[in-house]
Amino acid sequence: MSRAASIKDVANHAQVAVGTVSNVLNNPDRVSKRTKDRVLQAIDELGFVRNDAARQLRAGHSRTIGVVVLDVGNPFFTSLVRAAEDAAAVNGSAVLLGDSGHDANRESHYIDLFQEQRVQGLLISPVGDVADRLEALRQRGVPTVLVDRLADEDRFSSVSVDDDAGGYLAARHLLDLGRRKLAFVGGPLSIRQVSDRLIGARRAVAEVDGAALEVLDSDGQSVLAGRGVGNSLVDRGAGDMPDGIFCANDLLALGVMQSLTMMNGVRIPEDVALIGYDDIDFAASAVVPLSSIRQPTDAIGRTAIELLTEELDAQHPRHRAVVFTPELVVRHSTAGAEAPH
Amino acid sequence: MSRAASIKDVANHAQVAVGTVSNVLNNPDRVSKRTKDRVLQAIDELGFVRNDAARQLRAGHSRTIGVVVLDVGNPFFTSLVRAAEDAAAVNGSAVLLGDSGHDANRESHYIDLFQEQRVQGLLISPVGDVADRLEALRQRGVPTVLVDRLADEDRFSSVSVDDDAGGYLAARHLLDLGRRKLAFVGGPLSIRQVSDRLIGARRAVAEVDGAALEVLDSDGQSVLAGRGVGNSLVDRGAGDMPDGIFCANDLLALGVMQSLTMMNGVRIPEDVALIGYDDIDFAASAVVPLSSIRQPTDAIGRTAIELLTEELDAQHPRHRAVVFTPELVVRHSTAGAEAPH
């Protein structure tokens, strides 16, 4: 329970100056082998471990990168975080992870926290309107890269996926199957990703005569929220059921699927064709394997760290906005079925 | 891009001493309203943010708790982490998250990192044999709580689930359905959770005449690994197929399910009854809703932080080992089907 050994203790124990110990740790080639061995032995004997707080106080900044995601439970973000972690490790940096849970207060809380920690940079998929705070941070030398959100290139670098294009792809696919009475499930619509996907879907629907798109606000992004929407659809009765449903993410789609097929005997894709978004691992192993829109998660994570590194290295970096294009993945939930009419 | 404002800058700007600024932040009631207002205004004008490194250097420890999990992608751990985060927030602490990915090196790396960060305590679901390192940490005043792993109460507190009981529950359930030719899928067996579940399953099988249990090492815990095992089962031909499969976790089970039903026309539960472990959200929405063994994830997370808090507060805490009992959740993958014989 004794106080942890400091570099000073090591220096005493090895009969050298503190500066020498520091050199053994940070510039080993400036130190003679004899001395180095003695110091290393002392370190070992005392079980010395660097105090990162002191190191970073001196350095003026930490060796960490802050990452704020909307929901760690969402596989899209977990794999993004993992990619970021791996990329950061290459630079000898670590990742501080924050989960905003779509809550602007928690988001703000994490930005505060990370600022106190003097993170080198920030990766964030924002909920609230944080542009001004991030701008201020940048002016203090803490660059930010926006993830999963297109940003004005004058202000920030960003990595995003073209959600409008993804929404179009999904709706167009349903329309191509002959479906005309479409429903969009997602919400709250204040979330950019959700509303962009809806805009894309609307664009596709507008191209086809006699097609309609109904919006079902799910007020949440979970399997549970999806189940809720599914149940309320069933309550309406069969006559009023859409024949194609596009969910703003796979969790919602799985919830809808669960509700329609398991509890209420609606057939997918015969009665209703269903497509989700994100292509999470579980989409392929759902009750009915789920069609989806795939986003290149790994590439997003790696690119995000890359852009952040650029901003860290360059004095006056040009901000870049990288936009990935999503891809349609067809599985049984929309495949091989003609329109039910 | 100018240097961040320090407490000294604030003091100058507000025409007070540094100690006063510190008091405004930490002991507001010791400061007169007049002064406090002036200081707060200065803080606001300069955009001052506390430097946590300096604060923690002085304090001798951080306000963070380190959490090392086996796999952030596994929903069991994501919900555990979230519970831990919420509980930590109550104490004003934050969580540093590390993902060992079942890799002893990465695990060790995170322990190093967290030690450098001077975390207050550690929550870990260990891969390698780290007992001695953790013991050493504890003697330096950094308590550890083992998660999802029973520990010797003389050395550590721990929160775990009785994996043996869980394995027994699962196998017993298959046997109760009349299945006799069982298979256990999981691996590597060096993982305690996996081998304990196997031991429980063996115990159940030993109780029933004519029942056999075959072990299929999956060498991994992912959907993909499960799919691999499923494929190799199919390659054997129908005659050699088990009639009940118990997977050491749900991801494996979903993989096996995917392989058997989607690509190879094996019927679940008619031909093969299948049960997983963990009862993750997706179990209920699988191709065939998956029976599973449920662990009380939230309670585990909360209890873990509780035990850690006890160790932090008490001078000479008694270590406690809390063991939760898992619960059988029956769904379609094992339900309503007689033995195929």
Place this chain on the structure above:
DNA sequence: CACAGCCTTTGAATCGTTTCATTGTTACGA
């Protein structure tokens, strides 16, 4: 008017590391 007692404010010392100008040592060529 002196003084005690209370409240507020001060500022030097401290935490552990890195940095860097300075000092000490060695070896080699002149």
Place this chain on the structure above:
DNA sequence: TCGTAACAATGAAACGATTCAAAGGCTGTG
């Protein structure tokens, strides 16, 4: 033998917040 370069080791200063003994300012009482 001396001078000088090359290399090693030194130790004081700095980073920014907190702490705490001490000083200062004020009120009210004798």
